[in-house]
Amino acid sequence: MKTNREIAEYTLEALRKAGADHAQCIVSHGNVDELNADSGEFSLMRTLFNSSVSMKVLKDGKKGTASVNKTDKETIDNAVKDCIAAAESSVADRAESIAELEKNEHFVVGVVEPDRDKLFDRLQEYLQDVSKEYPKVVIEQLISSFTRASTLLMNTNGVVYEYDYGGYDLSSMFSASEGEKSSSFVGYGGDFENLDNKLIDFGMMRILLEESEKQLDTKPVEGKFAGKIVITPACLDSILMVIFRNFISDTMLINGTSMWKDSLGKKVASDKLSVSTVPLDKRVVCGERFTAEGYRSENMDIIKDGVLKNFMLSQYGANKTGFTRAKNLSYNFAVQPGDESHDEIIRSIDRGILLNRFSGGMPSVNGDFSGVAKNSFLIENGKVTAPISETMISGNLADMLNNVIAVSADTVCDGVSILPWIAFDGITISGK
Amino acid sequence: MLKDLISHYRGELQDHTELRAQVNRNRGVALVGGNLVSNSRSEQSGVSARMYKNGVYGFASSAEYSDEIIREVLRAAEENAFFLSSRVKKNRGPLPPLKEGTIKLDREVKDAEQKRYIEFARELDSYIAEKYPKLASRSVNVRCDSMEKLLVVSNGHNSHSLSPRSFIYVTFTLQAADGVPVELYKVFGGGEYFDDVFSTPEKLYDGLEELYNALVQKAEGVYPDAGYKQVVMHPNLAGILAHEAVGHTVEADLVLGGSVAAHNLNKQVASEIVTMVDFAHTALGETAPLPIYVDDEGTLCEDAVLIKDGILVGYMNSRETANHFGMKPAGNARAYLFSDEPLIRMRNTAILPGKDKLEDIIASVDDGYYLTETNNGQADMTGEFMFGISMGYEIKNGKLGRAIRDTTISGVAFEMLKTVDMLSDDMIWTCSGMCGKKQPIPVGMGGPAIKCRVNIGGR
Numbered sequence: 017m018k019t020n021r022e023i024a025e026y027t028l029e030a031l032r033k034a035g036a037d038h039a040q041c042i043v044s045h046g047n048v049d050e051l052n053a054d055s056g057e058f059s060l061m062r063t064l065f066n067s068s069v070s071m072k073v074l075k076d077g078k079k080g081t082a083s084v085n086k087t088d089k090e091t092i093d094n095a096v097k098d099c100i101a102a103a104e105s106s107v108a109d110r111a112e113s114i115a116e117l118e119k120n121e122h123f124v125v126g127v128v129e130p131d132r133d134k135l136f137d138r139l140q141e142y143l144q145d146v147s148k149e150y151p152k153v154v155i156e157q158l159i160s161s162f163t164r165a166s167t168l169l170m171n172t173n174g175v176v177y178e179y180d181y182g183g184y185d186l187s188s189m190f191s192a193s194e195g196e197k198s199s200s201f202v203g204y205g206g207d208f209e210n211l212d213n214k215l216i217d218f219g220m221m222r223i224l225l226e227e228s229e230k231q232l233d234t235k236p237v238e239g240k241f242a243g244k245i246v247i248t249p250a251c252l253d254s255i256l257m258v259i260f261r262n263f264i265s266d267t268m269l270i271n272g273t274s275m276w277k278d279s280l281g282k283k284v285a286s287d288k289l290s291v292s293t294v295p296l297d298k299r300v301v302c303g304e305r306f307t308a309e310g311y312r313s314e315n316m317d318i319i320k321d322g323v324l325k326n327f328m329l330s331q332y333g334a335n336k337t338g339f340t341r342a343k344n345l346s347y348n349f350a351v352q353p354g355d356e357s358h359d360e361i362i363r364s365i366d367r368g369i370l371l372n373r374f375s376g377g378m379p380s381v382n383g384d385f386s387g388v389a390k391n392s393f394l395i396e397n398g399k400v401t402a403p404i405s406e407t408m409i410s411g412n413l414a415d416m417l418n419n420v421i422a423v424s425a426d427t428v429c430d431g432v433s434i435l436p437w438i439a440f441d442g443i444t445i446s447g448k
Numbered sequence: 449m450l451k452d453l454i455s456h457y458r459g460e461l462q463d464h465t466e467l468r469a470q471v472n473r474n475r476g477v478a479l480v481g482g483n484l485v486s487n488s489r490s491e492q493s494g495v496s497a498r499m500y501k502n503g504v505y506g507f508a509s510s511a512e513y514s515d516e517i518i519r520e521v522l523r524a525a526e527e528n529a530f531f532l533s534s535r536v537k538k539n540r541g542p543l544p545p546l547k548e549g550t551i552k553l554d555r556e557v558k559d560a561e562q563k564r565y566i567e568f569a570r571e572l573d574s575y576i577a578e579k580y581p582k583l584a585s586r587s588v589n590v591r592c593d594s595m596e597k598l599l600v601v602s603n604g605h606n607s608h609s610l611s612p613r614s615f616i617y618v619t620f621t622l623q624a625a626d627g628v629p630v631e632l633y634k635v636f637g638g639g640e641y642f643d644d645v646f647s648t649p650e651k652l653y654d655g656l657e658e659l660y661n662a663l664v665q666k667a668e669g670v671y672p673d674a675g676y677k678q679v680v681m682h683p684n685l686a687g688i689l690a691h692e693a694v695g696h697t698v699e700a701d702l703v704l705g706g707s708v709a710a711h712n713l714n715k716q717v718a719s720e721i722v723t724m725v726d727f728a729h730t731a732l733g734e735t736a737p738l739p740i741y742v743d744d745e746g747t748l749c750e751d752a753v754l755i756k757d758g759i760l761v762g763y764m765n766s767r768e769t770a771n772h773f774g775m776k777p778a779g780n781a782r783a784y785l786f787s788d789e790p791l792i793r794m795r796n797t798a799i800l801p802g803k804d805k806l807e808d809i810i811a812s813v814d815d816g817y818y819l820t821e822t823n824n825g826q827a828d829m830t831g832e833f834m835f836g837i838s839m840g841y842e843i844k845n846g847k848l849g850r851a852i853r854d855t856t857i858s859g860v861a862f863e864m865l866k867t868v869d870m871l872s873d874d875m876i877w878t879c880s881g882m883c884g885k886k887q888p889i890p891v892g893m894g895g896p897a898i899k900c901r902v903n904i905g906g907r
Contacts, residue, residue: 054701060506064510065510080487085511088512140535198707376856377822378838386905387858387905406903408674
């Protein structure tokens with residue numbers, strides 16, 4: 017067995033022979049070349065030869081899954097036994113299913129061969145650029161890799177999707193240091209298809225490097241007040257993820273605790289807010305082309321002009337709740353830009369915080385949240401003034417979406433999401 | 449058990465080279481409201497090699513595991529080390545030699561059938577459904593993992609190790625009178641195989657009752673008053689404090705990256721009743737929750753004392769950072785998967801118990817909070833930390849008051865530790881946590897009840 021297709025065919029046949037009524041198998045092969053620098057110096061080069069086989073089976077309406085990272089017959093035969101045994105000891109659930117055949121397709125995205133020398137040169141240039149232009153910044157850890165993979169999904173309904181992709185990613189963790197002072201770390205990065213541009217110019221990198229140096233002399237906000245926050249693109253991604261996991265994900269809808277379970281088609285946010293998941297957007301690098309359940313991915317509106325359009329439900333979640341399956345299961349967010357620049361928005365704010373990172377506890381089921389405003393600045397009378405520390409913000413995620421002051425016209429793409437700055441009102445800000 | 453295909457390569461290993469075969473097994477069963485939403489078994493195994501050359505490392509791994517592949521992985525690791533060394537030209541000499549030896553596997557590999565997990569979870573779930581009909585939702589989540597490693601090094605200790613963990617997470621949600629759903633979870637289990645920790649569901653009933661009663665109190669609870677407050681942290685929080693707020697800042701790679709600990713070695717960073725240790729395998733006369741005997745660089749593990757009587761006295765190191773700081777490596781370099789390189793990681797990190805009784809500590813607080821459960825935590829290089837608080841109580845005039853709803857606390861470690869003026873004389877260990885750095889890794893953490901001052905979030 018050499019090819020993904022041969023391995024998948026063998027696995028499905030073995031599952032059928034072992035008693036499966038329906039089955040699905042995902043086979044993947046790939047390589048990763050990765051360069052690492054620690055404390056501004058190159059430290060490690062890694063090469064990973066990866067493979068994986070994951071299988072799902074339905075037997076008498078009962079599901080079992082198993083996954084292994086080897087593709088030899090003995091390993092697959094053992095995994096097949098495990099998978100069937102898991103199904104046999106499971107509970108029949110009519111919501112379980114295997115994707116129906118739509119139209120099979122082979123997707124090819126990105127670059128196939130890495131340029132190891134050029135990647136090294138770009139990273140070295142990045143370290144030199146940072147050292148020259150932002151001398152107080154220390155790159156604590158820099159990781160960049162090229163990943164190439166071929167994945168095939170096949171099921172007993174005849175579905176066959178193949179996806180060959182290759183792309184680069186970057187993760188840079190840095191802080192500023194001067195004498196005995198150091199700033200909080202900033203982690204920033206993303207995905208890109210080629211090495212045409214300087215890495216220091218990637219996404220929000222320059223803004224964050226510059227702000228990191230300003231973060232050496234922070235102070236806590238004084239007292240407690242209800243204020244406004246401007247969430248930057250670097251922070252918005254994780255906030256959106258938390259909101260949607262809390263309100264429209266499988267678990268929260270299946271167990272019925274989502275605050276938005278009856279809100280489909282209704283207004284859940286300010287009409288200034290439109291959010292989609294867009295794995296097929298050209299700006300997204302190697303986005304999802306089919307879901308792990310075997311459905312072709314399409315872009316999808318989640319909130320359009322403040323109205324909840326779709327839940328992020330798997331087919332299982334959809335069958336369980338009676339709602340519709342999500343058209344993709346990615347977290348590639350795109351937020352519709354507004355009319356003013358983020359600078360203009362900041363100018364309109366009397367008192368609040370420019371939030372670059374939020375370090376918070378898990379929000380409550382109802383959306384109540386609290387946490388620390390990291391790498392953030394005070395906004396006073398329309399100007400970004402002091403860098404802050406030991407400042408907490410709290411509020412409610414659902415209320416916050418209804419209190420959008422403005423969405424910026426300018427957006428930042430990091431190869432994963434395309435996001436603006438958004439200003440929200442009604443946040444409790446408390447210092448020491 | 450892993451087949452040993454690597455030991456006979458020891459004589460061939462060049463410079464400093466580590467060759468590691470490893471298998472990680474994960475078993476999972478999740479019941480949400482009685483529905484079996486997850487039922488999975490996964491295994492990730494393979495072989496990797498890492499070679500040190502003139503101040504840089506080359507690494508390669510493969511999921512396949514055969515003589516042919518081992519040779520290919522060794523060759524690729526060497527090629528990567530040469531590539532990087534030729535481009536970077538650090539020209540650093542070899543690392544100081546390690547004590548040599550071999551640690552053999554002292555326990556057997558066990559693997560329960562999936563049926564066992566499912567039946568246990570279903571029985572527990574049925575009991576919960578019947579016993580607590582007022583719950584708005586419930587979930588029972590069985591998570592078992594194990595890590596078996598076979599390590600051969602050109603210099604140092606060779607070893608064969610096995611670390612299993614088995615946990616059941618039970619989450620309850622209640623609808624509070626104000627219409628807000630409130631949630632609380634409890635983790636059962638520890639660093640053993642499933643059948644060694646869980647005999648019958650009945651043994652968990654008392655814990656479920658505690659969870660339910662706490663949730664009922666939380667449903668009737670109030671939002672804390674935001675601000676800088678006196679708090680008593682239950683021992684459940686001490687471990688995460690030791691790990692997140694202090695532990696990360698004294699990992700030598702982060703010290704080199706500019707953490708707050710870089711300028712505080714041999715200085716007072718905590719009140720003098722605070723001592724903190726990263727234990728290797730034995731703590732206070734007992735086996736630590738996740739014992740580590742040899743790390744993935746072949747260093748024989750010893751305890752790393754981090755804070756002694758309030759003074760910062762050491763860092764956690766790899767061989768390379770220990771050489772840089774002129775310290776002795778204590779075996780903190782650990783890798784998660786076969787395809788991961790060793791990173792500086794904590795093992796069993798704890799603040800040591802003090803001399804006070806918990807009831808006396810609570811009685812000493814006029815106006816503050818007793819914080820009993822946490823659901824996550826983060827910290828950074830400055831030592832500024834944040835923990836999510838999922839359960840706690842007001843303290844008024846030395847007595848426990850109303851329960852509180854979810855909140856967050858924060859502080860700056862080396863400032864907050866100076867406010868510690870009482871520590872309880874007992875401690876609790878946990879090991880269900882996964883620490884996230886470049887890779888995840890299971891860690892143990894522990895400590896006593898702690899009286900200190902922190903910022904608390906609220907309405």
